[in-house]
Amino acid sequence: MTEPSDTELSTTELSTTERPGTELFKSVPGPDDATAARLRARLAGLAQRDGLLDVAYRTVDSPVGPLLLAATEEGLVRVAFSVEGHDDVLAELAGAVSPRILAAPARLDPVARELDEYFTGQRRAFDVPLDFRLSKGFRRAVLTHLAEIPYGSTESYAQVAAASGSPKAVRAVGTACATNPLPLVVPCHRVVRSNGTSGRYRGGEAAKLTLLTLEAL
Amino acid sequence: MSARPFERVVDEHGPMVLRVCRAVVGPADAEDAWSETFLSALKAYPELPGDANVEAWLVTIAHRKAIDVLRARARRPVPVDALPEEPSRTGRPEDWDGDLWHALAELPDKQRAAVAYHYLAGFPYREVAAITGGTADAARRAAADGIKALRLKDLSAAEPEGARP
Numbered sequence: 001m002t003e004p005s006d007t008e009l010s011t012t013e014l015s016t017t018e019r020p021g022t023e024l025f026k027s028v029p030g031p032d033d034a035t036a037a038r039l040r041a042r043l044a045g046l047a048q049r050d051g052l053l054d055v056a057y058r059t060v061d062s063p064v065g066p067l068l069l070a071a072t073e074e075g076l077v078r079v080a081f082s083v084e085g086h087d088d089v090l091a092e093l094a095g096a097v098s099p100r101i102l103a104a105p106a107r108l109d110p111v112a113r114e115l116d117e118y119f120t121g122q123r124r125a126f127d128v129p130l131d132f133r134l135s136k137g138f139r140r141a142v143l144t145h146l147a148e149i150p151y152g153s154t155e156s157y158a159q160v161a162a163a164s165g166s167p168k169a170v171r172a173v174g175t176a177c178a179t180n181p182l183p184l185v186v187p188c189h190r191v192v193r194s195n196g197t198s199g200r201y202r203g204g205e206a207a208k209l210t211l212l213t214l215e216a217l
Numbered sequence: 218m219s220a221r222p223f224e225r226v227v228d229e230h231g232p233m234v235l236r237v238c239r240a241v242v243g244p245a246d247a248e249d250a251w252s253e254t255f256l257s258a259l260k261a262y263p264e265l266p267g268d269a270n271v272e273a274w275l276v277t278i279a280h281r282k283a284i285d286v287l288r289a290r291a292r293r294p295v296p297v298d299a300l301p302e303e304p305s306r307t308g309r310p311e312d313w314d315g316d317l318w319h320a321l322a323e324l325p326d327k328q329r330a331a332v333a334y335h336y337l338a339g340f341p342y343r344e345v346a347a348i349t350g351g352t353a354d355a356a357r358r359a360a361a362d363g364i365k366a367l368r369l370k371d372l373s374a375a376e377p378e379g380a381r382p
Contacts, residue, residue: 021364025337027317028240030232039231039251046256057224090222100259101222 044104054098056107059086063119063214064207067184069108072097075129076111078181081203096134115184121217124151126185134181138169142176149190152215156194178202184211223262227255230275233338237276240333241283242290243318250286254279276338277348280330287326320370328363335360 031039047053055077057070068080068089077097080089094101105112110128117123135143142164149155155163161173177188183202189211193199201208234254238247257278265274321329327349334345335356345356 021332021336022339024317024364024367025236025240025333028236028337031235035235035248036231039235039248040227042248042252043227043255043259046252047259050256050260052256052259055222090224091220094222095220099220099223099263102224102227102259 040103044102044106047100047102048104048107052100053102053104053107054100055093056102056104057090057093058103058105058108058112060108060112060115062115064184064203064210067115069111069115070101071107071111072131072133074133075131076108076182076185077131077134079183079185081183081207083204084202111185118184119214121214128185130182130185132182135176135179138164138166138172139176139179141165142173143180143182143186143188146177146180146186146188146191149187151187154190154192154212157191157199158194160191174200190215220267223259226258226262226271226275230272231255233272234275234279237279237333237338238283239318240321240337241279241330242286243322246286246290250279250282253282253285257282270344272338273340273344273348276334276340280334280348283330284326316370317367320367324363324366325359328359328366331356331359332363332367336364 044053044056048056051073053073055070055072057068059066059068061067065082066086067082068078068084068086069076070078070080070090070093078089078093080086090101111126114123114126114128118126132140132143142160145160145163148163157170157173157177158167160177161167161169164173166172173191177191178200180186180188180202183189189198189201189208191199192212198205198208198212231251235247235251238250238254242250254275258275261278265271321332324332330349331345334340334348335342340348342353342357342360345360346353349356
């Protein structure tokens with residue numbers, strides 16, 4: 001059995017695939033699925049314990065497609081539709097909140113359960129803690145008002161502008177709804193055009209219609 | 218400043234770091250070392266420069282955690298013979314070539330670290346030296362001595378007995 005001589009190792013740096021000796025380590029495995037899941041769960045638990053889990057997230061399936069749910073220690077900070085690109089949203093959160101982000105479902109269990117109840121018609125309002133840090137100024141005032149629009153009813157952009165204290169700021173209300181970081185839970189889908197059509201929505205117009213139809217049942 | 222979600226770092230480098238931990242501290246303690254490594258990394262992550270070599274940074278942390286594990290083990294010796302001889306397929310950390318770990322376990326710590334970081338993780342010797350301390354030449358000698366000792370062992374565990382001369 002011929003082996004490469006050790007002198008080959010000492011003169012040049014070879015790439016990993018070419019370097020004699022790497023074959024010895026082929027039998028050292030990475031994690032299988034069960035190990036990977038165990039390691040992830042343990043890391044998430046340790047991070048939570050040490051106050052290092054700045055943003056926890058998970059995804060859930062829903063009638064309006066897969067939803068990304070993200071929460072800080074203060075509360076739910078972001079709900080995102082798949083059309084927004086969940087990876088892009090996580091990258092935004094890394095910049096806007098903290099890069100200490102882990103897939104850690106436990107923190108999102110309460111909101112996941114409430115969303116499930118909402119979509120099955122058993123829940124009309126959400127009562128999980130919310131973190132509004134991604135929304136500032138007038139937009140935040142608009143979101144605060146949106147929470148007061150009851151399940152099954154709608155308001156026009158103009159009505160919301162008036163209720164938010166700036167009757168002329170109809171376009172700004174549109175922007176506030178379009179940039180709502182907490183759609184579904186903060187019900188921007190209940191804001192519609194004065195002519196009765198549903199209007200644009202962060203999750204797409206079809207998703208908005210699905211929600212309005214669900215709430216009309 | 219790092220603006221990439223830490224979850225992506227775990228995705229990308231978690232498997233390699235676990236392999237390094239398995240080679241350096243052995244199957245029984247590898248998951249502890251891995252968890253401590255990524256917990257420390259998570260804490261320091263926001264301050265990591267955007268152009269840092271993330272893999273080398275992680276293995277540097279893993280190296281410190283491995284030293285902790287090895288020191289703790291030296292205080293309460295665990296015989297390597299207590300490890301299972303037969304590979305299991307249960308997903309437990311013992312699930313890999315016991316013969317290679319037995320051979321690695323007999324190496325001095327410096328040699329085992331050097332061969333793992335150079336031959337398993339693929340770092341050049343100057344990077345190995347930055348991780349372990351000391352000079353690139355010393356890392357090169359430690360890795361050469363370690364690999365020579367490993368080659369003297371019969372590591373053909375997969376072959377039936379008597380198949381080799």
